[in-house]
Amino acid sequence: MMDGIAALDADLRDLYQDLILDHGKHPRNFRKPGDVSREALGHNPLCGDRLIVYLTLDADGTIVDAAFQGSGCAISTASASMMTEMLKGKTRAQADTLFKFMHMACTGAGEIKTAGLTQDEIDRLHALAGVRHYPMRVKCATLAWHTMQAALSALPKASTE
Numbered sequence: 573m574m575d576g577i578a579a580l581d582a583d584l585r586d587l588y589q590d591l592i593l594d595h596g597k598h599p600r601n602f603r604k605p606g607d608v609s610r611e612a613l614g615h616n617p618l619c620g621d622r623l624i625v626y627l628t629l630d631a632d633g634t635i636v637d638a639a640f641q642g643s644g645c646a647i648s649t650a651s652a653s654m655m656t657e658m659l660k661g662k663t664r665a666q667a668d669t670l671f672k673f674m675h676m677a678c679t680g681a682g683e684i685k686t687a688g689l690t691q692d693e694i695d696r697l698h699a700l701a702g703v704r705h706y707p708m709r710v711k712c713a714t715l716a717w718h719t720m721q722a723a724l725s726a727l728p729k730a731s732t733e
């Protein structure tokens with residue numbers, strides 16, 4: 573039996589797995605910024621992942637810094653790490669669009685629309701979207717993203733339930 577992302581080109585699959593492993597082991601932006609504008613707590617009771625997403629916004633609402641802290645499995649950590657890197661410099665509308673594509677990709681609800689995304693962002697979304705073949709892990713991968721949306725909406729908490 574083929575595993576979930578085996579259908580992809582082997583080199584691409586290695587790239588995607590390497591991305592997840594690298595960010596899972598060495599998360600970027602794992603810190604609390606000094607000037608947090610918004611924060612929210614995310615909890616995925618299925619796996620036990622818990623994280624806080626911190627966002628720093630400028631006067632126009634553009635995300636100038638994004639970071640996170642917490643504890644979770646490699647996939648939730650990798651997803652949060654990659655997300656915080658992608659969010660920097662994004663407007664609220666761009667962050668919403670990224671969230672929409674991420675959610676669609678991870679749930680198999682549709683193809684990632686590549687308009688407006690960089691190749692690096694497309695690669696990251698494809699890497700994370702590999703979890704769609706492992707339904708138990710989808711909530712791990714989307715936790716940081718739901719938490720980011722809660723923070724932008726000024727809600728204190730997000731849950732995958």
Ligand code: ZN
Nearest residue numbers: 619621645712
């Ligand atoms: Zn998890």
